[in-house]
């Protein structure tokens with residue numbers, strides 16, 4: 281019998297727990313033998329006392345052991361790569377990185393999640409494509425990575441069930457934002473899904489979990505350490521989420537922006553992040569090339585059309601229609617003019633994410649139904665000079681009432697000044 285109360289008490293008092301104690305606790309919780317109230321108390325003890333690197337790894341291994349794992353390397357016969365973002369506004373990076381990497385001959389297999397609060401989810405974006413299937417079995421997932429070189433699907437039910445339970449519990453007990461708990465939650469899913477090499481995009485700023493570079497570095501270090509112990513090759517990029525990524529926020533709008541980027545016509549910040557992430561994955565893979573060569577190959581895949589062709593094959597393989605014209609469009613599209621002259625000093629990521637959520641692009645409760653067509657295109661970003669009346673953004677809405685509400689929110693999300701702000705690159709730091 282697991283003595284959960286004793287483990288909670290020892291963690292509360294700052295003691296380190298042994299790997300087998302953490303394993304017993306997590307597995308008993310996943311089997312329903314430890315109730316939510318005890319696991320919630322344990323998470324709160326961890327929140328205040330923290331976990332050592334050894335404990336964090338033991339927790340991660342225990343979560344992995346709670347379900348099935350996929351041996352992608354064994355099934356494909358060579359290294360498979362994956363990418364993960366800690367979540368942001370307008371973050372469609374995987375949708376462009378996957379086809380570029382696969383077009384360069386490196387298999388890409390990813391399990392994604394849905395939107396949470398003001399942040400969008402890759403699965404919701406993919407489901408704006410008519411016919412696209414996110415629910416593939418593990419066998420179908422492996423077969424598609426082998427045949428098409430690329431698959432992005434929802435997490436299969438048997439993978440890391442302990443994290444599913446624990447995440448839902450943390451979400452309602454104020455214990456999400458602890459570095460060890462976030463790192464083990466993310467890395468348990470990445471390791472169980474089987475990729476050999478992983479690029480982790482740790483978002484920093486207003487729209488991110490991690491508000492400061494220091495916090496983002498701590499999370500990156502914890503995830504790198506877990507990757508090292510699990511013998512996976514991991515690189516972390518710390519990237520700016522003080523403003524939305526690219527222009528588009530909203531599901532079908534973000535697929536359109538992905539397509540533009542794969543044609544070499546994407547927004548600068550988004551295109552730069554896509555190239556940087558793709559180049560890291562190619563460098564970590566078995567191609568035996570350095571960063572510069574990897575960047576050149578990624579860039580060529582965009583310019584010679586092979587990345588776009590790979591996107592089309594991938595979407596078709598998962599039952600979707602890859603044509604841009606097949607994507608839903610909103611009933612009403614309205615431009616939002618700048619209230620006065622000046623330089624954009626800031627564009628609040630959360631404010632834009634929440635405005636898109638209210639338009640229907642996200643969910644406030646798990647049961648909400650998403651409107652895939654709606655969203656916001658932020659055409660002016662930090663550092664851009666604008667004249668009064670010039671278009672700042674476009675609102676894509678169901679009706680005039682939605683347009684009016686979102687337009688006000690968009691104007692409030694911008695701040696202006698007479699001089700330009702200090703330039704801030706999209707990739708703030710690379711670790712690993």
Ligand code: URA
Nearest residue numbers: 366456461462465466
């Ligand atoms: N994303 C996850 O998958 N887990 C966390 O704990 C936080 C973000």
